[in-house]
Protein backbone atom coordinates (compact mmCIF):
# COMPACT_ATOMS: atom_id res chain seq x y z
CA UNK A 1 0.00 0.00 0.00
CA UNK A 2 1.20 3.49 -0.73
CA UNK A 3 0.99 5.34 2.53
CA UNK A 4 -1.48 8.20 2.54
CA UNK A 5 -2.44 10.76 5.13
CA UNK A 6 -3.10 14.41 5.64
CA UNK A 7 0.34 15.20 7.02
CA UNK A 8 2.09 14.10 3.86
CA UNK A 9 2.79 15.90 0.63
CA UNK A 10 -0.26 16.63 -1.47
CA UNK A 11 0.43 15.02 -4.77
CA UNK A 12 -1.94 16.50 -7.26
CA UNK A 13 -4.71 19.02 -6.77
CA UNK A 14 -6.79 17.57 -9.56
CA UNK A 15 -7.41 14.38 -7.63
CA UNK A 16 -7.67 15.99 -4.23
CA UNK A 17 -11.23 14.80 -3.72
CA UNK A 18 -10.55 11.13 -4.35
CA UNK A 19 -11.06 8.76 -1.47
CA UNK A 20 -8.33 8.09 0.98
CA UNK A 21 -8.91 4.41 1.67
CA UNK A 22 -11.25 1.72 0.34
CA UNK A 23 -13.34 4.10 -1.78
CA UNK A 24 -15.63 1.34 -3.08
CA UNK A 25 -18.87 2.83 -4.32
CA UNK A 26 -20.55 0.79 -1.66
CA UNK A 27 -19.31 3.05 1.12
CA UNK A 28 -18.05 6.10 -0.75
CA UNK A 29 -20.72 8.54 0.35
CA UNK A 30 -20.25 7.82 4.02
CA UNK A 31 -16.82 9.46 4.03
CA UNK A 32 -16.32 13.10 4.90
CA UNK A 33 -14.76 15.55 2.44
CA UNK A 34 -11.72 15.88 4.66
CA UNK A 35 -11.20 12.13 4.56
CA UNK A 36 -11.58 12.14 0.80
CA UNK A 37 -8.25 13.79 0.25
CA UNK A 38 -5.52 11.85 -1.48
CA UNK A 39 -1.94 12.61 -0.74
CA UNK A 40 1.00 10.55 -1.82
CA UNK A 41 3.96 9.19 -0.03
CA UNK A 42 7.28 10.24 -1.46
CA UNK A 43 8.16 6.66 -2.32
CA UNK A 44 5.63 4.91 -4.50
CA UNK A 45 4.86 1.26 -3.95
CA UNK A 46 4.10 -1.06 -6.88
CA UNK A 47 0.30 -1.03 -7.49
CA UNK A 48 -1.41 -4.22 -6.38
CA UNK A 49 -3.81 -5.58 -9.02
CA UNK A 50 -5.09 -8.53 -6.98
CA UNK A 51 -8.81 -8.76 -6.23
CA UNK A 52 -11.07 -11.00 -4.18
CA UNK A 53 -14.57 -11.41 -5.61
CA UNK A 54 -17.21 -13.48 -3.84
CA UNK A 55 -14.36 -15.04 -1.90
CA UNK A 56 -12.39 -15.92 -5.05
CA UNK A 57 -8.83 -14.61 -5.10
CA UNK A 58 -7.41 -13.48 -8.45
CA UNK A 59 -3.94 -12.07 -9.19
CA UNK A 60 -5.53 -9.37 -11.34
CA UNK A 61 -9.08 -8.36 -12.35
CA UNK A 62 -8.72 -9.56 -15.96
CA UNK A 63 -10.93 -12.52 -16.79
CA UNK A 64 -11.30 -14.32 -20.11
CA UNK A 65 -14.93 -13.72 -21.20
CA UNK A 66 -16.95 -16.71 -22.34
CA UNK A 67 -16.35 -17.41 -26.02
CA UNK A 68 -13.69 -18.83 -28.32
CA UNK A 69 -10.82 -17.97 -25.90
CA UNK A 70 -12.30 -20.50 -23.41
CA UNK A 71 -13.34 -23.31 -25.73
CA UNK A 72 -11.01 -26.13 -24.68
CA UNK A 73 -8.27 -27.29 -22.31
CA UNK A 74 -5.39 -26.09 -24.48
CA UNK A 75 -6.56 -22.48 -24.77
CA UNK A 76 -7.69 -22.18 -21.15
CA UNK A 77 -4.35 -23.56 -19.96
CA UNK A 78 -2.67 -20.95 -22.14
CA UNK A 79 -4.75 -18.22 -20.51
CA UNK A 80 -3.63 -19.34 -17.03
CA UNK A 81 0.00 -19.58 -18.16
CA UNK A 82 -0.09 -16.05 -19.58
CA UNK A 83 -1.43 -14.71 -16.27
CA UNK A 84 -5.15 -14.04 -16.70
CA UNK A 85 -6.84 -13.49 -13.34
CA UNK A 86 -9.56 -16.00 -14.22
CA UNK A 87 -11.13 -17.85 -17.11
CA UNK A 88 -14.81 -18.19 -17.98
CA UNK A 89 -15.18 -21.17 -20.28
CA UNK A 90 -17.30 -21.19 -23.43
CA UNK A 91 -20.99 -21.72 -22.53
CA UNK A 92 -21.98 -25.38 -22.20
CA UNK A 93 -25.39 -27.09 -22.18
CA UNK A 94 -26.47 -30.69 -21.55
CA UNK A 95 -26.88 -31.72 -25.17
CA UNK A 96 -24.22 -30.35 -27.49
CA UNK A 97 -25.68 -32.33 -30.39
CA UNK A 98 -28.44 -29.70 -30.63
CA UNK A 99 -25.82 -26.99 -31.21
CA UNK A 100 -24.97 -26.71 -34.89
CA UNK A 101 -22.65 -23.94 -35.98
CA UNK A 102 -22.17 -22.47 -39.47
CA UNK A 103 -19.16 -20.96 -41.24
CA UNK A 104 -18.35 -18.15 -41.82
CA UNK A 105 -19.75 -17.00 -38.52
CA UNK A 106 -17.79 -13.78 -37.92
CA UNK A 107 -17.83 -10.41 -39.70
CA UNK A 108 -15.75 -7.37 -38.84
CA UNK A 109 -16.25 -3.63 -39.04
CA UNK A 110 -13.19 -1.61 -39.96
CA UNK A 111 -12.67 2.12 -39.73
CA UNK A 112 -13.51 3.52 -43.16
CA UNK A 113 -15.94 0.70 -44.03
CA UNK A 114 -17.89 0.01 -46.18
CA UNK A 115 -15.32 -1.03 -48.75
CA UNK A 116 -12.09 -0.45 -46.84
CA UNK A 117 -10.16 -3.61 -46.16
CA UNK A 118 -7.30 -1.90 -44.38
CA UNK A 119 -8.78 0.14 -41.54
CA UNK A 120 -8.44 -0.77 -37.90
CA UNK A 121 -11.00 -3.33 -36.70
CA UNK A 122 -13.43 -1.64 -34.33
CA UNK A 123 -16.47 -3.93 -34.45
CA UNK A 124 -17.00 -7.68 -34.56
CA UNK A 125 -20.20 -9.60 -35.21
CA UNK A 126 -20.64 -13.29 -34.52
CA UNK A 127 -23.43 -15.73 -35.18
CA UNK A 128 -21.64 -18.41 -33.18
CA UNK A 129 -23.70 -20.55 -30.82
CA UNK A 130 -22.66 -21.92 -27.45
CA UNK A 131 -20.14 -24.78 -27.28
CA UNK A 132 -20.74 -27.56 -29.77
CA UNK A 133 -18.32 -29.87 -27.93
CA UNK A 134 -19.79 -32.79 -25.95
CA UNK A 135 -20.47 -31.83 -22.33
CA UNK A 136 -18.54 -34.87 -21.09
CA UNK A 137 -15.42 -33.63 -22.89
CA UNK A 138 -15.74 -30.12 -21.52
CA UNK A 139 -16.29 -31.43 -17.97
CA UNK A 140 -13.22 -33.66 -18.21
CA UNK A 141 -11.18 -30.65 -19.28
CA UNK A 142 -12.52 -28.44 -16.46
CA UNK A 143 -11.45 -31.11 -14.00
CA UNK A 144 -8.02 -31.47 -15.56
CA UNK A 145 -7.50 -27.69 -15.42
CA UNK A 146 -8.57 -27.49 -11.79
CA UNK A 147 -6.25 -30.41 -10.93
CA UNK A 148 -3.33 -28.68 -12.61
CA UNK A 149 -4.17 -25.12 -11.53
CA UNK A 150 -5.90 -25.51 -8.12
CA UNK A 151 -5.21 -21.89 -7.16
CA UNK A 152 -6.54 -20.35 -10.35
CA UNK A 153 -10.14 -19.30 -10.90
CA UNK A 154 -12.10 -21.30 -13.47
CA UNK A 155 -15.73 -20.34 -14.04
CA UNK A 156 -18.18 -22.49 -15.99
CA UNK A 157 -20.66 -20.69 -18.22
CA UNK A 158 -23.91 -22.58 -18.57
CA UNK A 159 -27.19 -22.29 -20.46
CA UNK A 160 -30.20 -24.58 -20.58
CA UNK A 161 -33.76 -24.81 -21.74
CA UNK A 162 -36.75 -23.74 -19.62
CA UNK A 163 -36.62 -26.96 -17.60
CA UNK A 164 -35.85 -27.09 -13.88
CA UNK A 165 -34.49 -30.63 -13.94
CA UNK A 166 -32.14 -29.81 -16.81
CA UNK A 167 -30.70 -26.78 -15.00
CA UNK A 168 -30.24 -28.83 -11.83
CA UNK A 169 -28.47 -31.62 -13.67
CA UNK A 170 -26.16 -29.20 -15.47
CA UNK A 171 -25.27 -27.34 -12.26
CA UNK A 172 -24.57 -30.60 -10.48
CA UNK A 173 -22.32 -31.87 -13.24
CA UNK A 174 -20.25 -28.69 -13.65
CA UNK A 175 -19.84 -28.35 -9.88
CA UNK A 176 -18.46 -31.88 -9.65
CA UNK A 177 -15.46 -30.82 -11.74
CA UNK A 178 -14.28 -28.43 -9.01
CA UNK A 179 -14.95 -25.16 -10.87
CA UNK A 180 -14.94 -22.07 -8.65
CA UNK A 181 -18.10 -20.32 -9.81
CA UNK A 182 -20.82 -20.41 -12.44
CA UNK A 183 -21.80 -17.72 -14.90
CA UNK A 184 -25.32 -18.12 -16.31
CA UNK A 185 -25.65 -17.12 -19.93
CA UNK A 186 -28.98 -15.28 -19.90
CA UNK A 187 -27.83 -13.17 -22.75
CA UNK A 188 -26.77 -14.84 -25.99
CA UNK A 189 -28.78 -12.74 -28.50
CA UNK A 190 -28.87 -15.13 -31.42
CA UNK A 191 -29.67 -18.77 -31.90
CA UNK A 192 -32.03 -21.01 -29.98
CA UNK A 193 -34.62 -18.44 -28.73
CA UNK A 194 -37.20 -21.03 -29.76
CA UNK A 195 -35.74 -23.24 -27.02
CA UNK A 196 -36.19 -20.38 -24.50
CA UNK A 197 -32.45 -20.11 -24.01
CA UNK A 198 -30.06 -17.21 -23.42
CA UNK A 199 -31.49 -13.74 -24.00
CA UNK A 200 -34.99 -15.22 -24.25
CA UNK A 201 -34.75 -15.64 -20.45
CA UNK A 202 -32.66 -12.53 -19.75
CA UNK A 203 -35.21 -10.28 -21.51
CA UNK A 204 -38.17 -11.59 -19.54
CA UNK A 205 -37.98 -10.70 -15.84
CA UNK A 206 -40.72 -13.13 -14.78
CA UNK A 207 -39.02 -16.03 -16.53
CA UNK A 208 -35.65 -14.90 -15.19
CA UNK A 209 -36.94 -14.83 -11.63
CA UNK A 210 -38.23 -18.37 -11.90
CA UNK A 211 -35.08 -19.78 -13.54
CA UNK A 212 -32.75 -17.91 -11.13
CA UNK A 213 -34.78 -19.37 -8.27
CA UNK A 214 -34.12 -22.92 -9.53
CA UNK A 215 -30.44 -22.18 -10.12
CA UNK A 216 -29.74 -20.57 -6.76
CA UNK A 217 -31.58 -23.27 -4.86
CA UNK A 218 -29.24 -25.81 -6.43
CA UNK A 219 -25.84 -24.11 -6.82
CA UNK A 220 -23.29 -24.28 -4.02
CA UNK A 221 -20.66 -22.04 -5.67
CA UNK A 222 -21.06 -18.30 -6.45
CA UNK A 223 -23.37 -17.58 -9.38
CA UNK A 224 -23.02 -14.62 -11.76
CA UNK A 225 -25.90 -13.79 -14.09
CA UNK A 226 -24.72 -12.53 -17.47
CA UNK A 227 -27.01 -9.80 -18.75
CA UNK A 228 -28.07 -8.92 -22.26
CA UNK A 229 -27.84 -5.29 -23.41
CA UNK A 230 -30.71 -5.95 -25.83
CA UNK A 231 -33.31 -4.62 -23.42
CA UNK A 232 -34.58 -1.15 -22.52
CA UNK A 233 -33.41 -1.09 -18.90
CA UNK A 234 -30.64 -3.55 -18.07
CA UNK A 235 -30.89 -2.72 -14.35
CA UNK A 236 -34.25 -4.50 -14.15
CA UNK A 237 -33.07 -8.06 -14.90
CA UNK A 238 -29.86 -7.38 -12.93
CA UNK A 239 -31.99 -6.51 -9.90
CA UNK A 240 -34.05 -9.69 -10.34
CA UNK A 241 -30.90 -11.81 -10.55
CA UNK A 242 -29.47 -10.36 -7.32
CA UNK A 243 -32.79 -10.54 -5.47
CA UNK A 244 -33.16 -14.20 -6.37
CA UNK A 245 -29.81 -15.13 -4.90
CA UNK A 246 -27.12 -14.61 -7.56
CA UNK A 247 -23.84 -13.38 -6.04
CA UNK A 248 -22.97 -11.21 -9.01
CA UNK A 249 -23.90 -9.92 -12.43
CA UNK A 250 -21.85 -9.72 -15.60
CA UNK A 251 -22.55 -7.24 -18.38
CA UNK A 252 -22.67 -7.01 -21.28
CA UNK A 253 -23.09 -9.84 -23.72
CA UNK A 254 -23.11 -8.92 -27.40
CA UNK A 255 -25.47 -6.38 -28.96
CA UNK A 256 -27.95 -7.59 -31.58
CA UNK A 257 -26.65 -6.36 -34.92
CA UNK A 258 -26.41 -6.69 -38.68
CA UNK A 259 -22.79 -6.10 -39.57
CA UNK A 260 -23.35 -4.79 -43.06
CA UNK A 261 -24.40 -5.44 -46.61
CA UNK A 262 -21.82 -6.38 -49.20
CA UNK A 263 -22.24 -3.71 -51.87
CA UNK A 264 -21.02 -6.02 -54.63
CA UNK A 265 -23.21 -9.03 -53.88
CA UNK A 266 -26.01 -7.11 -52.09
CA UNK A 267 -25.96 -9.89 -49.48
CA UNK A 268 -25.72 -9.33 -45.71
CA UNK A 269 -22.58 -10.34 -43.77
CA UNK A 270 -21.57 -12.86 -42.49
CA UNK A 271 -22.93 -14.60 -45.55
CA UNK A 272 -23.73 -18.33 -45.32
CA UNK A 273 -24.88 -19.84 -48.61
CA UNK A 274 -26.11 -16.42 -49.69
CA UNK A 275 -28.06 -15.66 -46.49
CA UNK A 276 -27.41 -14.30 -43.01
CA UNK A 277 -29.08 -13.82 -39.66
CA UNK A 278 -28.67 -11.01 -37.10
CA UNK A 279 -25.80 -11.68 -34.71
CA UNK A 280 -24.00 -10.32 -31.65
CA UNK A 281 -21.80 -7.22 -31.85
CA UNK A 282 -18.65 -6.86 -29.76
CA UNK A 283 -15.18 -5.23 -29.69
CA UNK A 284 -14.08 -1.59 -29.34
CA UNK A 285 -17.24 -0.10 -30.88
CA UNK A 286 -19.45 -1.49 -28.11
CA UNK A 287 -17.31 -0.12 -25.25
CA UNK A 288 -19.30 3.13 -24.75
CA UNK A 289 -22.57 1.19 -24.79
CA UNK A 290 -21.14 -1.29 -22.28
CA UNK A 291 -20.01 1.61 -20.05
CA UNK A 292 -23.55 2.97 -20.12
CA UNK A 293 -25.08 -0.38 -19.19
CA UNK A 294 -22.51 -1.08 -16.47
CA UNK A 295 -23.07 2.41 -15.05
CA UNK A 296 -26.79 1.77 -14.89
CA UNK A 297 -26.35 -1.59 -13.09
CA UNK A 298 -23.75 -0.10 -10.73
CA UNK A 299 -26.09 2.75 -9.77
CA UNK A 300 -28.86 0.28 -9.06
CA UNK A 301 -26.51 -1.90 -6.97
CA UNK A 302 -25.25 1.12 -5.07
CA UNK A 303 -28.71 2.37 -4.21
CA UNK A 304 -30.42 -0.96 -3.55
CA UNK A 305 -27.73 -3.42 -2.44
CA UNK A 306 -25.17 -1.19 -0.71
CA UNK A 307 -22.97 -3.02 1.78
CA UNK A 308 -23.79 -6.45 0.37
CA UNK A 309 -21.07 -8.60 -1.13
CA UNK A 310 -22.56 -8.60 -4.63
CA UNK A 311 -20.11 -8.22 -7.45
CA UNK A 312 -20.10 -6.76 -10.92
CA UNK A 313 -18.07 -8.14 -13.81
CA UNK A 314 -17.84 -5.68 -16.69
CA UNK A 315 -17.43 -6.70 -20.33
CA UNK A 316 -17.41 -4.99 -23.67
CA UNK A 317 -14.71 -3.69 -25.98
CA UNK A 318 -11.79 -3.83 -23.56
CA UNK A 319 -8.44 -3.60 -25.36
CA UNK A 320 -6.39 -1.43 -23.03
CA UNK A 321 -5.74 -0.99 -19.34
CA UNK A 322 -7.51 2.36 -19.65
CA UNK A 323 -10.68 0.66 -20.93
CA UNK A 324 -10.58 -1.58 -17.85
CA UNK A 325 -9.92 1.37 -15.51
CA UNK A 326 -13.09 3.02 -16.83
CA UNK A 327 -15.18 -0.02 -15.90
CA UNK A 328 -13.59 -0.20 -12.44
CA UNK A 329 -14.17 3.53 -11.90
CA UNK A 330 -17.85 2.78 -12.49
CA UNK A 331 -17.82 0.04 -9.83
CA UNK A 332 -16.75 -3.17 -11.60
CA UNK A 333 -14.91 -5.78 -9.52
CA UNK A 334 -13.55 -7.69 -12.51
CA UNK A 335 -13.18 -6.97 -16.22
CA UNK A 336 -13.76 -9.59 -18.89
CA UNK A 337 -12.18 -9.63 -22.32
CA UNK A 338 -13.25 -11.78 -25.26
CA UNK A 339 -12.89 -10.32 -28.77
CA UNK A 340 -9.60 -8.53 -28.07
CA UNK A 341 -8.07 -11.92 -27.15
CA UNK A 342 -9.28 -13.28 -30.49
CA UNK A 343 -7.53 -10.35 -32.20
CA UNK A 344 -4.35 -9.99 -30.15
CA UNK A 345 -3.81 -13.32 -28.37
CA UNK A 346 -3.49 -14.35 -24.72
CA UNK A 347 -0.34 -12.24 -24.15
CA UNK A 348 -2.65 -9.21 -24.15
CA UNK A 349 -3.08 -9.63 -20.39
CA UNK A 350 0.48 -8.40 -19.81
CA UNK A 351 -0.24 -5.15 -21.67
CA UNK A 352 -3.56 -4.77 -19.84
CA UNK A 353 -1.88 -5.21 -16.44
CA UNK A 354 0.96 -2.87 -17.27
CA UNK A 355 -1.36 -0.13 -18.58
CA UNK A 356 -3.69 -0.48 -15.59
CA UNK A 357 -0.68 -0.14 -13.27
CA UNK A 358 0.44 2.99 -15.18
CA UNK A 359 -3.00 4.50 -14.60
CA UNK A 360 -2.82 3.61 -10.91
CA UNK A 361 0.66 5.08 -10.51
CA UNK A 362 -0.46 8.30 -12.17
CA UNK A 363 -3.16 8.75 -9.53
CA UNK A 364 -1.26 7.09 -6.71
CA UNK A 365 -3.80 4.31 -6.32
CA UNK A 366 -2.21 1.34 -4.64
CA UNK A 367 -5.06 -1.15 -4.98
CA UNK A 368 -8.08 -1.73 -7.20
CA UNK A 369 -10.33 -0.83 -4.28
CA UNK A 370 -8.70 2.59 -4.14
CA UNK A 371 -10.56 3.70 -7.26
CA UNK A 372 -13.43 1.28 -7.60
CA UNK A 373 -16.68 3.16 -8.21
CA UNK A 374 -15.12 6.61 -7.77
CA UNK A 375 -16.60 8.05 -10.99
CA UNK A 376 -20.13 6.87 -10.34
CA UNK A 377 -20.85 9.92 -8.19
CA UNK A 378 -20.32 12.23 -11.16
CA UNK A 379 -23.45 11.07 -12.96
CA UNK A 380 -26.59 13.05 -12.37
CA UNK A 381 -29.78 14.01 -14.16
CA UNK A 382 -29.93 16.39 -17.08
CA UNK A 383 -32.04 18.73 -14.96
CA UNK A 384 -29.27 18.82 -12.36
CA UNK A 385 -26.67 19.58 -15.07
CA UNK A 386 -28.76 22.59 -16.12
CA UNK A 387 -29.00 23.77 -12.51
CA UNK A 388 -25.25 23.36 -11.98
CA UNK A 389 -24.43 25.21 -15.20
CA UNK A 390 -26.76 28.09 -14.41
CA UNK A 391 -25.19 28.40 -10.98
CA UNK A 392 -21.66 28.35 -12.46
CA UNK A 393 -22.59 31.05 -14.98
CA UNK A 394 -24.10 33.15 -12.21
CA UNK A 395 -20.91 32.84 -10.18
CA UNK A 396 -18.67 33.67 -13.17
CA UNK A 397 -20.74 36.74 -13.92
CA UNK A 398 -20.61 37.83 -10.31
CA UNK A 399 -16.81 37.58 -10.34
CA UNK A 400 -16.59 39.47 -13.63
CA UNK A 401 -18.86 42.22 -12.37
CA UNK A 402 -16.92 42.54 -9.14
CA UNK A 403 -18.61 43.78 -6.03
CA UNK A 404 -22.23 44.73 -6.26
CA UNK A 405 -21.92 47.37 -3.55
CA UNK A 406 -19.25 49.06 -1.36
CA UNK A 407 -20.64 47.25 1.63
CA UNK A 408 -19.34 43.97 0.08
CA UNK A 409 -15.61 44.79 0.50
CA UNK A 410 -13.94 42.46 3.00
CA UNK A 411 -10.62 42.64 4.76
CA UNK A 412 -9.42 39.12 3.86
CA UNK A 413 -10.47 39.21 0.22
CA UNK A 414 -9.58 42.86 -0.44
CA UNK A 415 -6.86 42.25 -3.05
CA UNK A 416 -8.90 39.59 -4.91
CA UNK A 417 -11.93 41.84 -4.83
CA UNK A 418 -9.87 44.68 -6.31
CA UNK A 419 -8.52 42.31 -9.04
CA UNK A 420 -12.03 41.21 -9.93
CA UNK A 421 -12.83 44.73 -11.05
CA UNK A 422 -9.69 45.36 -13.16
CA UNK A 423 -10.29 45.08 -16.91
CA UNK A 424 -6.78 44.21 -18.21
Ligand SMILES: Cc1cc2nc3c(=O)[nH]c(=O)nc-3n(C[C@H](O)[C@H](O)[C@H](O)COP(=O)(O)O)c2cc1C
Pocket residue numbers: 065066067068090091124126128129130131157185188226252253254281282283284286315316317318336337338339340
Ligand atom coordinates in the same frame (compact mmCIF):
# COMPACT_ATOMS: atom_id res chain seq x y z
C1 LIG B 1 -17.24 -15.23 -31.21
C2 LIG B 1 -17.87 -14.96 -29.89
C3 LIG B 1 -18.47 -16.01 -29.19
C4 LIG B 1 -19.08 -15.75 -27.94
N1 LIG B 1 -19.63 -16.80 -27.26
C5 LIG B 1 -20.17 -16.58 -26.02
C6 LIG B 1 -20.66 -17.66 -25.24
O1 LIG B 1 -20.60 -18.82 -25.63
N2 LIG B 1 -21.21 -17.37 -24.04
C7 LIG B 1 -21.29 -16.08 -23.55
O2 LIG B 1 -21.78 -15.87 -22.44
N3 LIG B 1 -20.78 -15.04 -24.26
C8 LIG B 1 -20.24 -15.26 -25.48
N4 LIG B 1 -19.72 -14.21 -26.20
C9 LIG B 1 -19.85 -12.84 -25.65
C10 LIG B 1 -18.57 -12.36 -24.92
O3 LIG B 1 -18.29 -13.14 -23.80
C11 LIG B 1 -18.70 -10.89 -24.51
O4 LIG B 1 -19.79 -10.76 -23.61
C12 LIG B 1 -18.92 -9.91 -25.66
O5 LIG B 1 -18.25 -10.35 -26.81
C13 LIG B 1 -18.46 -8.49 -25.35
O6 LIG B 1 -17.11 -8.45 -24.92
P1 LIG B 1 -15.86 -8.19 -25.91
O7 LIG B 1 -16.10 -6.90 -26.63
O8 LIG B 1 -14.66 -8.18 -25.00
O9 LIG B 1 -15.83 -9.35 -26.85
C14 LIG B 1 -19.10 -14.44 -27.42
C15 LIG B 1 -18.48 -13.42 -28.13
C16 LIG B 1 -17.86 -13.65 -29.33
C17 LIG B 1 -17.19 -12.51 -30.05
